[in-house]
Amino acid sequence: MNRTFFFLLLLAAFATSLAAQDFGFGFGDDDAAIGVAGGNSGVAISGEVSASFLGYVDDFSKLDETELGDIFSGKLNFSAGNSFGEAVINLNLSLPAADGAFDSPVAFDEAYLRAYLGVFEIEGGLRKLTWGKADSFGPLDVINPLDYREITDASDALNMKIARPLVHATARFGQFSKLEAVFVPTFEPHRFASDGRWIPAQMAALQTQIAAAAALALAQNPPLSPPAVVQPNTSTLNYAQAGLRFTTTFGSSDIGAQYYYGRLPTPAVKLSFNPTQPPALSAVEFLYNPYHHIGVDYAQVLFGFNIRAEFAANITSDLGGDDGEVYNPSLAWSLGFDRDLVWGINLNIQGNETVRLLHGNIHDNPMLDIEAGVDMTSTRITAILSKKFLRDELEARFVALWEVEAKDFFIMPGIIWTRDAVQVEVSGGIFGGDEKGQFGQYYKNNFVKVGLTYSF
Numbered sequence: 001m002n003r004t005f006f007f008l009l010l011l012a013a014f015a016t017s018l019a020a021q022d023f024g025f026g027f028g029d030d031d032a033a034i035g036v037a038g039g040n041s042g043v044a045i046s047g048e049v050s051a052s053f054l055g056y057v058d059d060f061s062k063l064d065e066t067e068l069g070d071i072f073s074g075k076l077n078f079s080a081g082n083s084f085g086e087a088v089i090n091l092n093l094s095l096p097a098a099d100g101a102f103d104s105p106v107a108f109d110e111a112y113l114r115a116y117l118g119v120f121e122i123e124g125g126l127r128k129l130t131w132g133k134a135d136s137f138g139p140l141d142v143i144n145p146l147d148y149r150e151i152t153d154a155s156d157a158l159n160m161k162i163a164r165p166l167v168h169a170t171a172r173f174g175q176f177s178k179l180e181a182v183f184v185p186t187f188e189p190h191r192f193a194s195d196g197r198w199i200p201a202q203m204a205a206l207q208t209q210i211a212a213a214a215a216l217a218l219a220q221n222p223p224l225s226p227p228a229v230v231q232p233n234t235s236t237l238n239y240a241q242a243g244l245r246f247t248t249t250f251g252s253s254d255i256g257a258q259y260y261y262g263r264l265p266t267p268a269v270k271l272s273f274n275p276t277q278p279p280a281l282s283a284v285e286f287l288y289n290p291y292h293h294i295g296v297d298y299a300q301v302l303f304g305f306n307i308r309a310e311f312a313a314n315i316t317s318d319l320g321g322d323d324g325e326v327y328n329p330s331l332a333w334s335l336g337f338d339r340d341l342v343w344g345i346n347l348n349i350q351g352n353e354t355v356r357l358l359h360g361n362i363h364d365n366p367m368l369d370i371e372a373g374v375d376m377t378s379t380r381i382t383a384i385l386s387k388k389f390l391r392d393e394l395e396a397r398f399v400a401l402w403e404v405e406a407k408d409f410f411i412m413p414g415i416i417w418t419r420d421a422v423q424v425e426v427s428g429g430i431f432g433g434d435e436k437g438q439f440g441q442y443y444k445n446n447f448v449k450v451g452l453t454y455s456f
């Protein structure tokens with residue numbers, strides 16, 4: 001059964017459910033904007049429709065290479081529930097692929113059921129969860145991988161998240177404390193582009209190495225098999241993940257603590273060689289290292305500053321620091337705040353850092369260790385300045401991300417006009433700094449975006 005047929009079947013079932021609940025638009029009834037059945041069950045439909053143009057500055061001088069993206073996109077959200085439970089289906093809509101390849105114009109963003117059982121809640125399905133208190137990319141937000149295939153808003157972690165099938169249970173104690181448990185039966189890593197302008201430099205270099213090894217293998221007498229690229233089957237219970245999180249309030253402070261057993265979403269790479277002269281690459285295997293994650297977080301308002309802090313320890317099996325196929329253990333932290341400054345300007349700033357432990361034991365040869373040549377620390381500063389005008393209808397925003405060790409950056413200035421359900425946005429993205437850095441490598445991907453969105 002393909003995805004399109006499944007989606008149509010799902011909508012038909014949902015429409016049947018709505019019809020059975022005397023669904024109506026409530027003309028002449030101010031209490032029923034969408035519909036209520038029997039006073040116990042409500043149905044809501046919401047979403048947005050967007051038309052946007054995204055162009056890359058580097059292409060503007062070559063009209064035969066300039067593309068403006070998919071132009072149309074949308075979201076359609078359904079929810080139905082009562083005092084005993086809730087069902088949610090959130091869909092992402094896009095235009096069909098221009099080359100005629102099968103790429104469903106409808107994709108699930110989230111789809112899950114939730115049951116209310118007194119002080120307990122349990123939900124299951126395709127879900128995005130946020131753990132921790134950081135505004136963006138905190139070290140405690142470990143459940144959902146991220147989609148890096150197009151980096152046009154690297155400060156918005158929620159939109160970059162990939163929903164995962166999971167079971168999530170919550171027990172509440174009093175008004176301010178709760179215990180959460182999550183079980184994720186399968187694993188999916190971060191998604192990176194495998195070709196085109198957004199392919200990471202490391203991925204491009206690995207592909208070049210594989211292509212060169214394949215050409216060398218075919219030139220042998222007799223010819224050798226080209227290198228095999230091996231991806232593990234991460235849909236089995238061998239890749240299952242689970243965690244616990246407890247949050248509470250002491251006075252004016254919100255605190256939390258958590259434990260998670262999972263897999264690192266960035267792959268390690270194992271290289272195998274044929275014993276030829278010189279040795280020839282025979283296989284490339286992608287590995288996803290298991291690890292134990294322990295974290296704590298804290299939030300409080302002090303002197304007008306909304307402060308948020310997180311700290312985590314990520315413990316892999318490389319306790320000696322010299323296993324080239326396993327990432328070293330690491331410590332990670334984030335510290336941020338937001339505050340209204342003068343003239344209605346709001347500043348939101350966050351610092352993130354990861355410290356690699358046992359760094360001195362890493363091999364210098366990148367063929368022997370996946371972490372060869374990297375810095376012991378990785379530090380990022382994210383800052384957002386915003387100011388509203390014209391009775392808050394017009395907003396000017398400036399977003400900047402700075403990678404300290406790599407000395408590269410990504411900045412996004414923008415103007416957003418909003419009136420009722422309509423929003424118009426003009427924004428851009430500029431990459432710069434060291435071309436070997438995470439952002440600097442995309443220096444040719446500077447872009448301009450113009451978008452119109454209607455929400456309902």
